[in-house]
Amino acid sequence: METPQPASLDFTAIDFETANASRASACAVGLAKVRGGEVVDTASWLIKPPPGLDDFAPRNVAVHGITAEMVTDVPTWDRVFPDVMSFLDGDDLLAHNAPFDRSVLRQACSVFDLEEPEAGWYDTLPVARRMLTLGSYSLPFVAQALELEDLTHHEALADAVQAARIAIALSRRAEADSLSALTFPVGGARGSRSLAGGDGTRAEGDFSALTxxxxxxxxxxxxxxxxxxxxxxxxxxxxxxxxxxxxxxxxxxxxxxxxxxxxxxxxxxxxxxxxxxxxxxxxxxxxxxxxxxxxxxxxxxxxxxxEALESATRAQRAATRSEWLPGYVVDQARALTDDELAYTSWLRAALRHPDGRPSPDALCLRCGGEFEASAYWMFLERWVCSAECNEALKRAAKRAWSSAGIARPAAPSYAETYGRR
Ligand SMILES: [Zn+2]
The missing domain is CATH 3.40.50.10190 (BRCT domain)
Structure with a gap:
């Protein structure tokens, strides 16, 4: 007997493809909006990766089939982002293997100084592992186990739709009426469906605390x-x-x-x-x-x-450098009198290191770590080693500008500026 649609199941499923090993090299994104346990809207974009991160690695092309030629005339992430934000409209996000898509979203935003959307994140992968016994938990196998129609795999929109359908089917099976109820099922018959013979150690899809x-x-x-x-x-x-x-x-x-x-x-x-x-x-x-x-x-x-390990290492190193925000960040901001500057141009002018790109023996302002040869050009311009240190620099700078009474252009509010689709 079929249980009814989980009536309050509302979220947007998201899937990214990347051009190469860099998480900032998003080249496609697919979105599937779910209301009341049904997919009600979808959207997808091809994305031109940012200059310097726009190599298409053979391994990635073999997975998704997107090539450099296919993105020559499409917008970069900063142009796609407002439409993505208005599609999301404040929804929680869900993906199959969410730590990957979450990391892509964060890094793609950081290289353009965009504010990462504040959303709850949910992951169908650990839930599928807990509720099903399969030889593979990739989308096609989970979909088949749940008797869902087969879709093209590694196509951003199809994968987003499939992740959404999987979440809906798993919720129905678990009689969960929200994603948090599905993610943390409590008691009941589902316990007997947990990893056969396992002790549950594989159920966690969250790598945030791992070394x-x-x-x-x-x-x-x-x-x-x-x-x-x-x-x-x-x-x-x-x-x-x-x-x-x-x-x-x-x-x-x-x-x-x-x-x-x-x-x-x-x-x-x-x-x-x-x-x-x-x-x-x-x-x-x-x-x-x-x-x-x-x-x-x-x-x-x-x-x-x-990435989780590097982030923990950076946080540890940064903790010993409490006075790391250089004074020029405030001086340069104070000197910016042109109030015609847009938010991102203003940030660039205020945060740029006065000595240009870092010398070979220079270290990251925030964590004191070394720069990698492949570091993104805008991070090098600011002498930060990573998306994480870039975000920390901006947070600290904003606090310093506020306490110095320096006005700055407001960050665009995407949902308001662009309205609902
Ligand atoms: Zn750093």
């Missing part, structure tokens, strides 16, 4: 097929660096099987699998806590873990 050595803690990992980015030895040391253990063949103890041969676009239910992969699928169906990952899924997971 590098914990990202794969407790996982037994087997590699199969030809890896594109690493030799087998490098892959093994990577797994061990992130706290996992490597095995040479699939056993009852294996929890993750990473396949270098799977095409992320065609890996879906019903495809023919190699013997090793089929064995893992059989184990999963028999209730073993084992998942098949494409190489891309492994990198995505490790990148989010690495």
């Amino acid at each position: 590098a050595t914990e990202v794969l803690a407790g996982q037994s990992v087997v590699f199969t097929g030809k890896l594109t980015l690493h030799t087998r030895d490098e892959a093994h040391s990577l797994v061990e660096h992130f706290g996992g253990a490597c095995q040479t063949s699939v056993t009852k103890k294996t929890t993750i099987l990473v396949s270098g041969d799977l095409d992320p676009r065609t890996f879906r239910p019903g495809m023919e699998l190699s013997r090793k992969l089929q064995k893992a699928m059989d184990f999963a169906e028999a209730g073993q806590q084992i998942e098949i990952w494409t190489e891309g899924e492994l990198h995505e997971r490790l990148a989010v873990g690495r």
Whole structure:
């Protein structure tokens, strides 16, 4: 018997694709708005990545099929953002593997000095892991388990719609009438549906409190097929660096099987699998806590873990540098008399380091860390090492400008400026 639509289930599902390993290189975004447990509106954009972050890496193109030629005539994120904001209209956000999409949104906003929308974030991946027993928790497999229509995978709009439908179906199955009730199910029969044979340690999709050595803690990992980015030895040391253990063949103890041969676009239910992969699928169906990952899924997971680690390291270093905001930030702002300047131009003029780009021995203003060769040009202009230190610089500067009584142009209010679509 079908339970009714969760009447108060309101949110927007979001999915990003990126041009390369940088989270600021968003090249497509898809949105699906849900009201009362139904998808009622969708929108999607191709995005031109910012100059300097606009390489299309073969690995990314293989996943989403978007190339540099396809984005030559489309807007950059700062032009797309107002429309995205008015579509969101204050909704909570949901994604499948949300730490990835959240990180893309934050970093894409930071390189344009846009205010990241204040939204609650929800993730269907850990919920699917908790409620279903599958050999893969990528969208096509979760969709099939929930008897949803198959959609193109790794196309931003289709993935956003599918994440929305998955959240709706999981909510219905869990008899949850809100995302928070779904994310933190309490008691009831669902307990018996939790990870078969597992202790629930895989249920968390939130990497915010992890260190590098914990990202794969407790996982037994087997590699199969030809890896594109690493030799087998490098892959093994990577797994061990992130706290996992490597095995040479699939056993009852294996929890993750990473396949270098799977095409992320065609890996879906019903495809023919190699013997090793089929064995893992059989184990999963028999209730073993084992998942098949494409190489891309492994990198995505490790990148989010690495980001959490770097952020913790920066925060720790920054804590010992309480007097780091340089005086020129206030002096330059005071000297800006042209009140015709738009918000972002004003910020650039006020925050730019008077000595130009950092010398080779210069360190990040906020955390004292070194600059990477690939650091974004605007961050180098300000002598900050990362999106995180850039946001910290702006917060500290705004406090200093306010206490010095310096007026500055107001940040645009997107929902008001652009209205509802
Ligand atoms: Zn820094």
